[in-house]
Amino acid sequence: MEKTKPQGRIEPYHHPAAGWGALKYVAINLIKEKVTGGNYKTLFKQNQPDGFDCPGCAWPDRQHASTFEFCENGVKAVAAEATSKRVTPAFFEEYTVETLMMQDDYELEQHGRLTDPMVYDALTDKYKPISWDDAFRLIARHLNALDTPDQAAFYTSGRTGNEAAFLYQLFVRMFGTNNFPDCSNMCHEATSRALPGTVGVGKGTVTLDDFELADTLLIFGQNPATNHPRMLGELRECAKRGATIVSINPLRERGLERFSSPQHPLEMLSMSSTKIASTFIQPKLAGDFALLKGVAKRVLELDDEALAQGSERILDTEFIEQHTSAFEAFAIDLRAASWAALEAESGVARADIESLARIYVNGKRVIATWGMGLTQHKNSVATVHMLSNLMMMRGNIGREGAGLCPVRGHSNVQGNRTVGIEDKPAQAFLDRLGKVFDFEPPREHGFDVVETIEAMLEGHVKVFLGLGGNFSIATPDTSRTWEALRACDLTVHITTKLNRSHLVHGKDALILPTLGRTEIDMQDGVSQGVTVEDSMSMVHISYGMNTPASKNLMSETAIVAHIANATIGSAKVDWLGYAKDYSRVRDAIESVLEDFKHYNDRIAHPGGFHLRVASRERDWQTPTGKANFIVHQIEDDTPISRAKKQHGERLMTLMTTRSHDQYNTTIYALDDRYRGVFGQRRVVFVNPKDLEMLGFSAGEWVDMTTVWDDGIERRADSFLLVEYDIPRGCIGAYYPETNPLVPLASVGDVSNTPTSKSIPVLLHRSTPPVVATAT
DSSP, X not given: OXXXXXXXXXXXXXXXXXXXXXXXXXXXXXXXXTOOHHHHGGGGGBXXXXXXXXXXXXXXXXXXXXXXXXXHHHHHHHHHHHOSXXXXXXXXXXXXXXXXXXXXXXXXXXTOEEOSOEEEETTTTEEEEOOHHHHHHHHHHHHHTSSSGGGEEXXXXXXXXXXXXXXXXXXHHHHTOOOOOBGGGGTTHHHHHHHHHHTSSSSOOOOHHHHTTOSEEEEESOOHHHHOTHHHHHHHHHHHTTOEEEEEOSSOOGGGTEEEOTTOHHHHHTTOOEEOOSEEEOOOTTOHHHHHHHHHHHHHHHHHHHHXXXXXXXXXXXXXHHHEEOHHHHHHHHHHOOHHHHHHHHTOOHHHHHHHHHXXXXXXXXXXXXXXXXXXXXXXXXHHHHHHHHHHHTTOSSSTTOEEEEOOSBTTHHHHHHTTOOSSOOHHHXXXXXXXXXXXOOOSOOOOHHHHHHHHHTTSOOEEEEESSOHHHHSSSHHHHHHHHHTSSEEEEEESBOOGGGTSOOSEEEEEEBOOTTBOOEETXXXXXXXXXXXXXXXXXXXXXXXXXXXXXXXXXXXXXXXXHHHHOSSSOOHHHHHHOHXXXXXXXXXXXXXXXXXXXXTTSTTOEEOOOGGGGTOOOSTTSSEEOOOOOOOOOOHHHHHHHHHGGGOEEEEEEOOTTEETTEEOOSOBGGGTEESOOOEEEEOHHHHHHHTOOTTOEEEEEEOOSSSOOOEEEEEEEEEOSOOTTEEEEETTTTGGGSOTTOBOTTTOOBOTTOEEEEEEEOOOOEEEOXX
């Protein structure tokens, strides 16, 4: 018989973020993952000088000042890695790939750690054991049989350490291609492409020390309580000393309302909390550009008024004159901008835009932080340009207590880019790499994530190798991505746990299990550390301390070295020598990248060292030699606007987002307690007035379909409607469940990032999902 699937519950959450609730869920996750008592001590070495860097987010550590340098979601990441549950060859003997495909992503995650290298057997539809040497030979055979190296693509996840990432890019370039799709392509690529044009460097200009001095913080498109919870501790200190904090986000997130710090006993024991943001601005999806332009226009108007009155200027004219170019063109454009258009496109009333401008000009030291709420739209590069423009108007770049602060996601995603994981590498980097290692690197740009999927679909890429991550689920247009992967001759995944990408495979397929960040990496009897770079350009070393989940695991660095050795040999590079001693890899990095001088010596210091960011020092590495104001117009012909003309107010703009019990594609549990969702993930957050307009009620079920012009049906079925404080015309739902709705062709200008925060969709009444049960 069939019965209605349990729907979980929707229950508003009235408590502060973190607090006792976080401690409760820490305990639940340690028990659920069956973490042994001996591994609990791991938590006290997390983000410590003699311990390991959290495998979760990239928020920096404050010189390891506290014994408790971990957060709830950091514990979830560590518990998932330190679990006692195992996925052995016996597990794969029990399940075919077809039966595993029937399990959801949460169930796949819960099976535990992989223990042995496995190869797909098409005859049985099962994975079976393979020796490491045979696995390396299989990869080499496929790669060396290609007509051109550009028929292979090499993906990288942000958890990969600098050592493995550097060897990976060196191997791939010696093999002959720049096909480096990586997780940056799907998140902060707009930041990396926009900032070089304005300030010369694609990185943030602040450190944690600046947060101690800032009097105003503008938080754009972020949910720190879920995505980088340790940031809340920093914001708490800012709020305690009277700094003004503004949340600019379509969703009013709990963590930016109130926060109870587990690291402060008095706050916990008194059941009190700290108010974080004093002001909430909720632009519509993709409306941040118009909002920022409106704020900049008002700042200019206030400066005009000050000039007319003979009072102190609002603009930092000295900074603008000495350090910037093209301000006059920018000012002319601002004066011509229509307030009506700025209000309509931002979804924010003029009075609120002017209020935000007043907060900004009242600040003497302003930090602007942002996440993927700014970077996953068609106009994201223009939006980051506009944010830079606004900050330059008052000289808030390159001085203490102020600056630009993009908050990256995964723990070493920024470090990967620094050491060469880049499909569009700088020619100077290639020159140096080729000189040091005596070869001619490929000069043509390679494929990013979207281009890789397209190339696989067209048969141009035949081998896919993933260094971490869950490519099949992290990417857009799920059905087309799966079609692309299945068209490959070989797919290889270097990973710690079972995930969907291992089941959506090529004709040949390998699963190569690797050590986790928390585990002892012993090479030739010496414990090895790997280095990572956080969101604020601090580089430090990380040493695992847990016994490896299996004796048959290899480190990422060693796996990459063995693949390279099997594929191109050791005539020019002693790959296996690098695998035995990671300090040698760091010496190689130092020989190629000038900013890594005395690399091994500098990471020996507690906290590591800071990589120089030229724009922080007002050294503008741009063609003009100055920071550049860049003019952009509001686009009135976009996929969203065209869909609106066709479908009117029934057209909704969808943003994909994480739940609290999730990190990237890893699902830890089925709750999102800060948003009041428990026991389920197929929910869609809708403004109550939109529900009424559409003729729906909270608690009904809907299917969603994408409005796109390529004739391909994209749908995601069976979502529960939940009333939520979100702007009219906008809806939110979790990924990866809604990734099937993101067209492969829907990408950001310049960045080519999937526009996962602005997808035009329609809602259709559905029925509750059903499951088959025994009678």
